[in-house]
Amino acid sequence: MSLQLKIFNWFFSILILFATQVSAQESQDSTKVASKLEQTTVKAKKIKPVKVFYERDLKIGWDLSNLLIGSLSPGRTGLDFSIDYSVKDKTYAILEFGNNTYNSSSDLLSYQSNGNYFKLGVDFDMRKKDKAFSRDLFVLGIRYGFSSFNQQLDNYVISSSFWPTLTVENTNYKDQAHWIETVAGFKVEIIKNIFLGAGLRFKAMLFQTGDKVIKPAPFVPGYGKTGGTIVVGFNYNIYYNFPLNYSKKTANRAK
Numbered sequence: 001m002s003l004q005l006k007i008f009n010w011f012f013s014i015l016i017l018f019a020t021q022v023s024a025q026e027s028q029d030s031t032k033v034a035s036k037l038e039q040t041t042v043k044a045k046k047i048k049p050v051k052v053f054y055e056r057d058l059k060i061g062w063d064l065s066n067l068l069i070g071s072l073s074p075g076r077t078g079l080d081f082s083i084d085y086s087v088k089d090k091t092y093a094i095l096e097f098g099n100n101t102y103n104s105s106s107d108l109l110s111y112q113s114n115g116n117y118f119k120l121g122v123d124f125d126m127r128k129k130d131k132a133f134s135r136d137l138f139v140l141g142i143r144y145g146f147s148s149f150n151q152q153l154d155n156y157v158i159s160s161s162f163w164p165t166l167t168v169e170n171t172n173y174k175d176q177a178h179w180i181e182t183v184a185g186f187k188v189e190i191i192k193n194i195f196l197g198a199g200l201r202f203k204a205m206l207f208q209t210g211d212k213v214i215k216p217a218p219f220v221p222g223y224g225k226t227g228g229t230i231v232v233g234f235n236y237n238i239y240y241n242f243p244l245n246y247s248k249k250t251a252n253r254a255k
Contacts, residue, residue, distance in 0.1 A: 057086045059187075059195065061239040066100070068236065075103040078221070082237065090125035094141065100221035115149020115175075117222025123183065141183040145203070147221045148176050151214055175210035177220045179203055187239065195239040203231040 063080035070076050080098035087093050096119040104111045121143035127134070153171040185199020203223055208216055216226045224233050 055086065056244040057084075058242040058244055059084045059239040060242070061195075061197065061237040063096075063098070063235050063237050065234060065236045075105075077101050080222075080235075082239075084123065090127075092123040092125070092139070092141075094121045094123055094143065095119070096121075096143070096222075098222065100219075102219040102221075104218070110154040111218060112152040112154070113149055113217060113219040113221065114152075115147055115221040117145060117147035117149075117220075119143040119145045119181075119222065121183075135189045137187040139183070139185055139187070139199075143181045143183065143201075145179045145181060145222055146176070147223060149217070149221050150174055151217055153214075173210065173214055175208060175214075175217055175220075177208045177217065177223060178206045179220075179223055180206060181233075183235075185235070187237075189241075193241040193243065195237075195241060197235070197237040197239060199235050201233040201235065203233060204229065205231075 059082075061082040061084070063082065066076065066078040066080055070078075078098055078100035080096070080100075082094065082096040084092045084094045097117065099114075099116050101114045102112065121141055123137075123139040123141035125137050125139055127136075127138055151173040153173075181201050181203040183199050183201050185197060187195045187197040189195050205216065205220075205223070205226060208220075219225055224231055
C-alpha cells in the first residue's frame with residue numbers, strides 16, 4: 001500500500017470517529033433537554049392556584065332617620081345602630097339594633113311604647129364586574145326583626161251612655177314582636193372610609209306575643225307604626241369603615 005493511500009485511510013477514520021462523537025453528544029444533549037422540560041412540566045402541574053383577594057370590611061353605622069322623623073313627629077325618638085361585615089365578596093352579614101320610644105296623646109288616652117329591637121340579615125352588592133374599582137355599593141337585602149317592648153296606657157277613658165265614665169290612670173303591657181323586611185339601598189364613600197347610606201324597607205309582621213288586649217301594638221320599636229299589612233320605612237345612615245385586611249395594595253382596591 002502506498003504512503004498516500006495510508007494517509008487517506010487514516011484521515012478518513014478520524015473523520016468517522018469525530019462524526020460519531022458529535023452525534024452521540026447531540027443525542028445526550030437532546031435527552032437532557034427533554035428531561036428538563038418534563039421536570040418543569042411536572043413542577044408546573046404542582047403549583048397551586050392563587051387565591052383571589054378581596055377586601056374585608058367592618059362598617060359601624062348610625063341611623064339618622066329617627067332624627068329626621070322626630071323633627072316632624074316630636075313624639076318619636078330613638079337611637080339606631082348597625083354593623084355589617086363582609087363575609088365574602090359582595091356578601092355582607094348585617095346586625096341592626098336600637099331603642100325606640102313613641103308617645104301619642106288624645107282626649108281619650110295617652111299611649112307610650114318603649115323598647116329595644118334587633119335585626120339579623122344579609123346584604124348583597126348588585127354592582128356589575130366593570131364597577132370593581134368603585135367602593136360604592138348598591139345592595140339588596142333581607143332582615144329578620146325581633147323587638148321586646150312595653151306599652152303603657154295613661155288616663156284611658158271609657159265612656160258609655162248607660163254607665164258612668166270610667167278613667168283608667170295607668171296600665172302596662174309587656175310585648176314581643178317578630179317580623180321580616182326587605183331592603184334596597186346604596187352606600188357611597190364620600191371621603192376615605194366614611195360612607196353615607198340610604199334605603200327603602202318593606203316590612204311585614206309575622207306575629208306578636210305577650211299582651212292580647214292591645215294587639216297589634218300601635219307602634220313596635222324597630223318596626224314602626226303597624227298601619228297595614230306591609231309597612232314602608234326608610235333609613236339614612238352614616239358609616240365608618242374599618243379595613244381589616246389591607247396590609248398591601250391590591251388590584252381591586254380603588255385609589
